Amino acid sequence: MNWITNYVRPRINSMFGKRDIPENLWIKCPETGEMVFHKELEDNLWVIPSSGYHMKIPVDARLKSFFDENWYERLKLPSVPQDPLKFRDVKRYTDRLKEYRNKTGLDDSVVVALGSVEQVPVVVACHDFTFMGGSLGMAAGEAIITGIMKAIEFERPFIMFAASGGARMQEGILSLMQLPRTTAALDMLREKGLPYIVVLTNPTTGGVSASYAMLGDIHIAEPGAVIGFAGKRVIEQTIREKLPENFQTAEYLQDHGMVDMVVARHDLRPTIARILRILLKLPPSSETAQPDDADMPEDGGPKRLPATADQPAAA
Incomplete structure (x- = not known):
């Protein structure tokens, strides 16, 4: 067993080797081709800030x-x-x-x-x-x-x-x-x-x-x-x-x-x-x-929905 080849080199590669990067880190605008950072897009309700293109x-x-x-x-x-x-x-x-x-x-x-x-x-x-x-x-x-x-x-x-x-x-x-x-x-x-x-x-x-x-x-x-x-x-x-x-x-x-x-x-x-x-x-x-x-209208106005056990809150 070669100590340098089997142990030292893999440890060095794991420290400085290529890291996995999420594929959706940058998102391309379908209209202009501009690359937008995904966090910026999320903060803007998935609307491209520069072009105003509405993403899904x-x-x-x-x-x-x-x-x-x-x-x-x-x-x-x-x-x-x-x-x-x-x-x-x-x-x-x-x-x-x-x-x-x-x-x-x-x-x-x-x-x-x-x-x-x-x-x-x-x-x-x-x-x-x-x-x-x-x-x-x-x-x-x-x-x-x-x-x-x-x-x-x-x-x-x-x-x-x-x-x-x-x-x-x-x-x-x-x-x-x-x-x-x-x-x-x-x-x-x-x-x-x-x-x-x-x-x-x-x-x-x-x-x-x-x-x-x-x-x-x-x-x-x-x-x-x-x-x-x-x-x-x-x-x-x-x-x-x-x-x-x-x-x-x-x-x-x-x-x-x-x-x-x-x-x-x-x-x-x-x-x-x-x-x-x-x-x-x-x-x-x-x-x-x-x-x-008591303040809600009685003739067709909306009423509050009472809380029920079968309606779980969203995550």
Whole structure:
């Protein structure tokens, strides 16, 4: 045994050798190519500081930045059959679900949360695009319907942050059935006179854009978000015409009346709070303190949700 070769050299290499560096330490702006330090991007709500390009934001970061005091409660969601069609492509659907659950820490692509926005209690459903492209399946549909029912029960506005590639093909017709189911639930919300606000993020496409994402009382979009049903290339090949350069962007849809307003991510919270106070006929937040239950309106105003054991706080 050579003491220098087998012991000294490995010790020296371990001290001065190449160290592993996280691959996502620097993030490239898709618009300008600029490299941005990941911590700077996180502190800026995943918006490129120089160009204003809106990157995809993790669902937990979005919810914390949206709710008062960065606090919210995750709603416990009902379970659904995992693989009703026994679907398999290059891998089994159950294995694919397990992979994304380990990767994201989520059960499925939609999270429902309870909290308040500038003292207005709300229910929020949020797609996470990193979970199978935010696709809509039975679990996501059940999550949205559960959130709507909770909003009806406690007389709260319902807010949807949409980001999806559409219906989940691994569940076939069962995923498409979530379109009429969520639509019917929204009709119940509307009958109660409760506001439904949709925030369209990048991208919102497919069956999601053909159902609940386009049924809001107010439609808000983040800058540059791609919004539409079929892709631009598919449409061009079908109609054999060249489409405008900014076709299916948030700004294009606003110009053509499909979106009410385009709002930067930093301004979403105060904008939505202001809209809710107008719709609910509440005084401006600067003129009110934290309301008590006795001060809340009895004819359709939001009520506080009492704490329950089956609603664990978010991490």
